[in-house]
Structure formats: structure tokens, C-alpha cells
Amino acid sequence: MPDIDPQMLASHAAGRAAKARRALCAGLSFISPNLSLFLVFTLGPTLFTLGLAFFRWDPFTTPVFVGFENFNRMFADSRFWYYLFNTVVFMLGLPLSMAGALFLAVILSQKLRGVITYRTIFYLPTLTSGVALFLLWKVMYNKEGGLINTLILPVLHLFGVTGSGGTPIGMSEMPDWLNQSWTILGMECYLAKPALIFMGVWAGIGGGTMILYLAALAGVPPELYEAAEIDGASRWRRFWDITWPMIAPTTFFIFVMGMIGGLQGGFEMAYLMTNGGPDDSTTTIGYLIFTKGFGEFEFGYAAAVSFVLFALVATITAVNWRFGSKAGDY
């Protein structure tokens, strides 16, 4: 074995280090525009919000350190828990919209005539702004003259449903989708919740979720289906034993992203359609943060709610990642 010159080794090591430094500098300079914007506009405000949660502050007075006051108030306030409950209830639509999107994607992945047109039509609502969609649905849910009641009323007449006084049920006796409630087993049940969930399912079926499923379905090797078909597997067995496991990573991704979006969501819906009502039944954590911060100028309290929301999202995502990611192991 030839002798190795230690001086040469040291020289080579120094050269490698210098090269690594240059690469690092080059890399940093490439990402610096993005990194600096991220630090200033994302990480900075996030850390600021975290700190603000321990202060009482409106924009005019010096922030006063109050320790855990904001958190204590929040956790002692039954309304916070109610709004969290509302947020979770609205997330019940997630599996429904995923199932719908998968169903649609399976159909649209078939070799049909004009399938591109169908795909475009089903994706179109995604191109519409959320504000327009919410306002459209608000009009559709109108008690008098709204599309939903206008469609239901003739059906009720067909079945001979009568209103008060024995006459055929009139428009004024139709459900008030965004305002009505009933007491069932001592609990107030608001029609606005299922109405908004239904709207969310509709909006979630045909958009990005469907596209993701279409891409996932295209990635399933066709020879698996051919082999299963030769073995005599039924259509359902092929779906359940091949398609579903093969698209599991996509399902997991959609579910995690949906959970995160659901926990943070509900603001536009509440702001545009219901103002969080009736009786706070459609107020979500996202809407609470807005009203506390920009309606009542309690930025410390709003920051505390944001912090808890962040912790919840992080925890739920971690749990999903730990146990749900195994869905892709096959």
C-alpha cells in the first residue's frame, strides 16, 4: 500500500471544504429571495403571533404581558369549545366529498366519448371564486324563491304534503335552510350546519380532489387489472384489492390536507353566508380569530386562538402521518 502524503490529504480536504462552502453560498444565494420573503412574511409573523398570545394588545396601546390570561379565558369559555365543535362538524363533509370525488374520478377515467369535456365541466367550479360560489349558494338556499325550495315544493305537492290549515304547503312554510332550527332531545339542531356541509361536499367533489384521484388512477399499472381479470376477479374486487390500495397514498394526502384545511376553514362561508349564525351555529375557529382580532381588536386573544389552532393542526397531522402513512405500504 503506497504511503499517503498527509499534506496532500489536508490540501484535498481543504479544497473539498472550500468547494462545499462555495456550493452552500451559491445555494443560499439562489434561495435567498424566497427565503428572505419566507422569513419576513411567514416565519416572522408566526413567531410574532406566538409571542402575542401572551399579551393583551390592541393596536393603540403598549402590549401588556398577561401570561396565560388569553389561554385561560379561551379554555374557560364554552363558546370556544362550541366553535371548535362546529369546526369539527363541518369537517364531516370531508369523507363524503372524497368518496364523491373518487367515484367521479373512476367514472371519468373510463374510456368514454367526450371524457375530456366531462372532466372540464366537473373542474369548472374550481375556477370560480369562492365568494361567487358562496353567494350563489346563499341565493339558492333562500327560503322564498331559492332554487332548492323551488325544486322541492312541486315534489311535495306531488306527494300531497299539506301545510298548516290543510291547504297545499306554500313557499312560506318551506324550510329556512340557513336560519331554521329544531329542538331535538333537548339539543338545538340548526339546519344551517347540514346545509353548509352539503354545499362543501358539492364544492369538494369536482375540483382538485378529483384531479388528484384521476392522476392516481392513471398511475395504477394496467397489467394488475389484466391479471386480476384473468383470475376472474369481479369489478368490485378489482377496485377494492387493486385500485384502493394503489391510490392509498393519494387518499392519505387528500385526507391530511383536507383535515388541515377543514380546521383552518369556515371563515369565508361564515363571513359571506351566515355571519356565524344563527346563534353562532356556523361560527368556526377561523371566523372566531377574525372577529376577535379585527372586529374587537383583541389581537392577543386572537393570537392565542391561532396558536391553539396551530398546535391542533400540527398534532393531528403528526398522528395522521404516524399511523396513516402506513396505508401506502403494500
Next chain:
Amino acid sequence: MSDSAVTRRSELPWLVGGLVVLLGGWWALNRFVLRVYPADATAGGTVQVLGWGTDPNPARVEQCNIFNRANRDQGLIVQVVPGGGDAQGIVTRSAAGNAPDCIDVYNPEDLGKYIAKGIAKPLNPYLKEAKLDLAHETWPALLDNISRPNPAYRPGIDDPIDARIWYAVPNNVDYPFIYFNRTLYQRVVAERTAAGQPIPPEPWLGWTWWDYAALAKSLNRRGADGRFISFGGPPPDPWLLAMQIGAGMRGEEASGFAALTADERTARGVSGLSWEDCIAPFARQPDGTLTPWPNRQALTTSLQFSYDMQHAWKAVPTSSDMQQMATGGGGYGGTGINGQFLAGTAGMMSMGRWYLMQIRANVSFDWRMVRTPRWAPYDEWARWQREGKGPGQRDGAWGDREHQDRGYLTVMNTRCTFLTSSAKDPAKAFRFLELLIRNHDYQKVILLEDGSSANMAMTLDYVGKADPLIPDEVVNRTPEHELGAVHGQVGRPRWPFSNYARHENIRWSNLPAWMSPRDPLDQALVAGVGLREVPELAAFAKGERFTSSDVLGKDLAARTVAAMDRAGSEGFALDQPPGRQGPSLATMVVFGGLAGVIGLLAFGVWRTRKEPPHA
């Protein structure tokens, strides 16, 4: 070899030249044809522009012009700052130190917030310099809205103006009327007469909310599909009604209240309440906490009445109906109930005098300004119905007699203007505030195009005469009567919010949701209690269901009041001085739980990595 990019003649000079011609032409058009830039704007040297944060009412231009004509030679003009009246915008701009110099606020609680935050600048030095004593210049009911007692004042030594710290100058004053579509009423009279149905009388000076309900119900007309063709009007604001009921409960005046026996007070639901408490929106408890609406009976009755109007009698559209008919918005430029009234769909509309000109300019039907109904107990009203007592015939303590003890409660509101603490030259900016209360031309603009003038003498002089420009105003003597009452010609209590100084620490932002007509009444939907027929009213409202006010939704009222307490307590908690707190048990449990979950996950990952891979 030639490079085409180099040798080709560049079109850039043409582009620049074209832009210069375009922009120059645009400037010349504005300068010489449209005269957007006044020729003499800089004639007197540097021009200082005052910013006026207010709403986009076209009258503001005329109001600015009055000031600008008077001050341009001194290099001072005022300009409206779009969106400058928006509270969130003011907060943001003030925090950045560039808020408009003068800002309009539309209710006293907003001004209170700006005072508490130090955004509103005390005006005392400027008022003394201008020798402007607002206590004599404007309406007494407004004084507590725009000023606070000065604890450092030394009577006999200091200038009397310093008895209070003045924060704003009232800019206008307004009070609600009912605008009444008489053409629609006459059409309904014809229809109901042909069908053999009775019809309530037209509004008159002494009409009550029960009359309003009956009239509104008769004006509701639906098509074959059940949709509204026309409707009577919206329900009253519960908080306004609660104050009216409270005013009625206390016997209308201090001596009358003192004379009430214990039994009478119990019967009226005011035992244990003071004279002020009867109409006060808040009461301070012995432990220092504040409770909304001490007069619970009045509040409950008010909520009940509004609920009944919508859901039991179906006299007015429900809040949902109103929303669907786009009646949600009011105010200047609103397309809500204003639009419905202008279109002839709504028979009645409660709105301020400021809306007078818009109605005159936009409708062709016959309409009236009538007084806001007053409160009377249901039993008395039912008795008048049984005995056939029409307008002018109603007897008893609650009858429609004109008496100085009656004390009609007129809610007066003011748009007032304050100087911001970031105003660059507050002394010059104050000149504009002075104009708002003193300038005759400005008051005339207000009286013709807005509510009424904040200058008491000028307004009384104006409405005391029949102005040929506004002949409608003298019908039913509405403004004359209301403002005369305010002035003391007819005895009445001052506006309840005039004791606002007691409540300066309240977070009003928690309350509007409970004060708005919609939310408390929507909760009424869940009450689900039964209805009871009242036989004595059957003759009056033939075939229609009428129900006594006190049998419905008591649970609703109790729950709404409890919710208001919660909302109030939430706000009051923030008025306590801040102190450092350790985590509560609930906080520890929540964060401990989340940390535990994360810890378990991390432990699982660590164990998985530590285990040797399977063979």
C-alpha cells in the same frame, strides 16, 4: 452579419412620445375643460389639505365646498377621504400615524372607543379660542355623547367650557320616523273593503306599536305561490323598543316614578330599579361588574313583541324573509329596506329625516312622514279595540292624549366629528369643525340633504316654519313635535344614552349582535311554544290569528337575556386591569394533552428506529 435587434429602428421613442401626449392631453382636459384642478389652488402659496373621513354621501362635496370657498385664500382646503369613516380603517391608519385630520363617527359608543384609545383629541383649547360653547349651541341630549366630565375642573376659577372635556363637534342630528306609503294603503283599503274585511286606520300622532303591527299585517299581500307582493314593514329594533317600554314603565317622569307604589312598581316589573335604570342599557352592580339592560321586564317584553310580530301574528316578514328580500342593508346608498320602500313593496319604513330628500326624488306614489309609534300595554290596546276607540278617542292613562308628562321617547343620534391625535395642524383642522356647527350655509345643506342641523336654534327656526321645499314635513307635525319635545316644549326625558359617561368602559362591540333585530329573533325560532287565540281581537283581525304577547317564547327571552349577560361579561372582563396569570387547569390539560400526544409519537418513532431490522 447584422443583429436585427440592434439595427431595427426602435419604436421606443414613439411609445414614450405617445404616452406623453396621452397624459398631457388628459391633464389638459382636466385642467382647462373639466376644471378638476382649480386655477387658484396654489395662488396663496402652499395648500394644506385636511382629510375628512366620512361616508360617500354626495352632499359631502357641497359641504366641503362651503369650507373650501371660505378658506382657499388662506391655503386651506378639506377633502373627503374615501373609506375614512370605516372603524377598522381608522384603527389601522391611526396606528400608522396617518389617519385623516377629522373623522366622522355615527354613534357615541364608537367615539367612546376612540377616546379610550387616545385617537380623539380634546378640543377644549380650540373651543375656548373660538369662543364656541357647545353646551349652548347644540341639543342637550347630545352633550354627554360628545364630552366627558372634567375631574380637574375648578368651578369659579376655570373657564366654564372646561367643566367638561370635549372630544367632538356634532355634525348633524337625526331621529327616526316612519315613512308611510299611502298609495299602497289605499289600494289595500279598496281590496279589503271589496272582500268585506276590516282595515286598521292610517297612522296618527298617538298610534302605538300594536297599531303598527295591525296595519303592517294588513299591508302584507302574497301571490299565489306564497311570495310577498307587498309587506307592511320591518319589525322594530328590540333595543329601541326596550327603551320605549322602559320609559313607559317608569311613569314617564321622575316625579311620576317617585309616586309609584310598591305594588305598581312590581306590576310594571321595575321594583328595585332606579329612575335611570328603567331606560339605561347597563347597570353597575355592587361588586363593580356591569349588567346589560337592568330593566329586564322591558327587554323581555321588547324581544317578545318583536318575536310575536314576526312569528306569531306574521304581521311583518321574518328576519329570513327580510334577508331574502334584500332588506338587510340600510344607510346611505343601501339597497335594503330603503330600496323596498322606494319600489313600493314596503308599506312602512323606519328611517331618519336624512332619507327625506331621497324619497322625494325617487318615488311617485303618495307618501307620508309619520311619527315612530309609542308603547302602550297590550291590555289597554285590547280594551280600546273592544270598545271601538279609534284615533283621538283613546282614553285612560295610556290613551293618546297630549300631556307634558307623557314623555315620548325620541332617540336622537348625531354624526359627530373629532380631531385625530395625528392631525398635522389641529388648530387649522378645528376651523372645519367650527364650520360644522356654526356656518349657516352648512346647516342649510344639512337640513335640505341630510338629517337635521346640530345647531339647535337654527333647526328649531327652520322646522317651525313650513318650507315650500319640503311640504311633506308638516304633515302630522312630525319634526315639529319631535324636536319641540326635545327642546322642552313637550316634556320628555333626555335620550337614554345621555348618561353614557357611566358606561365609557363598556366594550360595545360585543353587543350589536344581540341588539340587532335579527339574532335575538332568530333564536326565537327555537322556542317552539304554542299559540293561544285571543277572542276579543277576532273582530278586529277577522279570520287572522292574533295572540297575546306574554304567552310566547318566555324561554327565548330568558335565553337571549342570558346570552347578553355572557356577551357583556366577556367585554367587562377586559376592562379589568391586566395582570400576569399562570396557566389554569384547563390550559394545562389542553397543552399537556397535545404535548403528550406529540411525545408518544416521538417515542414510537424512536423505538422503531432503535429496533434492529428484521432478518
